[in-house]
Amino acid sequence: MSSLEPPPWVTEDQGFADYLNQGTAQLPKKPITLYPWPDLQAMERRKYLIKGLLEQGGMSVVYGESNSGKTFFALDIAAHMSLGWSWQDRKTRKGKVIYIAAESGLGIAERLIAFRNHHKLERYGELYLALRTILLVGENNDCDQLIEKIKETEDVELVVVDTLARAMGGGNENSSEDMGFFIRCCDKIREETGAHVMVIHHSGKDSSRGARGHSSLRAAIDTEIEVSQDSGVITAQVLKQRDGKLGDQFSFELTPIEIGEDEDGEPITSCVLSPCLIAPKEKKLSGQKRRALDILRNCIIDKGEKRQVRKEMPMVDCVTLSEYRDYLKREKISSSDKPDSENKAITRAIDQLNNAGITCSYTDYIWIVDRKDKSGQTNPG
Template sequence: MAIEPVVGLSENQLEEILQALDPSMPYPEWINVGMALHHETEAEGFHLWDEWSSQADNYPGSEELLHHWTSFGNNKGAPVTARLLLKLAKESGVHVDPDIASASEFECIKEEDDSADARFAVVDAENFADCSPTPWLIKGVLPKADLGVVFGESGSGKSFFVSDMALSLARGKSWRGHKVRPSRVVYLAAEGSSGFRKRLKAYELHHTISLAGVPFGVIPVAPNFLMKVDALDVAKAIIAWGGADLVVIDTFAQVTPGANENAGEDVGKALAHFRGLNRALGAMVLLVHHSGKDTSKGARGWSGLRAAADMELEVIRTESGRATRVTKQKDGDDHGEFGFELEVVPLGLDEDADIITSCVVVEAGVPADLNGSVKTNSARETSGKWTSVVTSVVREFGLAQSAGIEVEAVIAECLARTEVPAGKRDTRKQHIRRALKALCTGDDAPYFEENGCLEIL
């Protein structure tokens, strides 16, 4: 059975909650309060339960309480946690947030010694002004800053572009003629780790190198950066690996499951944990993110994300090619543009003797229509709800990263994203198959279907 983590309440917060609760409450509830305190304090908070209980008329004494206390934690069932305490406090009109310091915690500062956290040491203006300019990971493109964002539509090639930069850094090789600072890189492949494995192999083959010994590490699972325990565990894992200068998180959506990307509360919580990674590791955190529905308005979601970023790159796919442009550079030129294309690399054969492929980034000229009115992939898309849904799913499955995408998997995902109109027959599969057929029909079709899979032309 998985160990239930503690909520993270301070002793002052626990005392605040207990003050709002009646110690003469019914016996079962009183026992549950004790069990919750036992779990949250990891058996170190007996004094809290005892002092609170002593205010009740039916207080049985410390010895009786200690007998109960020592039995807590031996139950094989799910433990009672501090979430119960938060619920009871809320019912009593007291709201305690484990991530918000209480007033008493601030008041206690005056009574503590003069030692302070070195992270927040106050620096005299004269010394602060006498500092070196911001160092670069990739000169003029990727600063050695706190937080960066690379965004683009699905299918634009943003993940390929970012991994190409990151691998150049890890190899200590110049990128597009720009000097690089040899760096340790951790790539959190939260979206499509199997495709990322193929991408690394394609990179090796294309550049005729081996990645053995290259300080480039991969985390192939998706943590939840809305949860404190996951954020801390990621930091610990990277430190155990030897640390990093750059941490790439691909993608932002995959590590913030269920978050409202338009809400500052949810995004702000994730940003706080990204900042925590930066403080713990001294590494820049680079987020790979999606464009919004209106691509002219930048990255998807809360505008505060862009404000928090030290730099921002937009990856664009037009009719004539792909490019990345600098849209924000806090300490540098924000007008850079870099054209590129994706070149297919055969990796071998699968068990059915079909060719397995992936792609690598190759340098190309900046598309002539980059700053024009052409919208990414617009010529390949027709209007209509089903075409939009199907096209979006096919893109997100990362077609360019593998030998093909199973048609049935696409259909299943499209069904999961749509609903049957009330009172009407379910004809969704017919609409989906029709839209899939349109993507594979005609001289200008971007895909073809073979053996139940979509393949890119």
């Protein structure tokens, strides 16, 4: 423990050991209860927040690059839930929503006005904005105050934290201690209020590596959704689903909506999400290719490392073919349980991605081709 450096907000008097053991973001101790197998049948089943996507009382991360549309995506979910509307033809659990708009709070308000105008709402959903940073890391965090406010509001089903960076204040996203503190705060919110916590987050410098920051965040969440934008189409894709189906994809376009006039009498506009059938970049991918690519992305996020596979090539984020084959086998890319048929299906899936120029493999490694860098388009040698 002594080898770890304390975060900047830990005073010399407090000491790092006291910081780690403090109860500010600790869940209350509960007795250990063991349930025999026969009793499990009568236990309450998990309930959905959005059927097949988000669990009631769970935790999710929606991440993407700047201006990818991740806030539009989260706000669209929040607005639909607060109104009790289905979302993308999926049932939702109607409930109050608290949206912590720590980044561009007034911009969020304008987007909600655009949503109201676009849908010609005669009633408002029970959605509440917090227009300031709410810290969920550090000695002076706002975790308990936020929980108190959620309880006062009553029947809150969803809390959106936009963004993780703002909620961490001066904390370090790459630090296991700081990220662990943030996760404990989110767990405490969920435990004491029953609300689902959705965290809006940024991609790292290399988007193929997933959300930036310490890997403990991905391990802690139930659902991870990547949001990207290409040629004006916003695509949200499920990359992690602890107890559900991977690979679900939703595509949208931004529709400009007039929301008023400025002081010069000129129109003020914002946007709403409008569903579209499919993102242009995905048209060439069959269902099986798409699934194999999703599995490779998850494999790279979990086990990838940056390597220069050949001297004449740039560094790439890659995994070994053995690691990727293990993931394909675990995710049952083959419908057959026979080892020979399974191995053939796995080899076929890898070959299809390589032949389509989506991935590249050489010696023992495989990686996803960077469309901006044509040097990896063709399989070497």
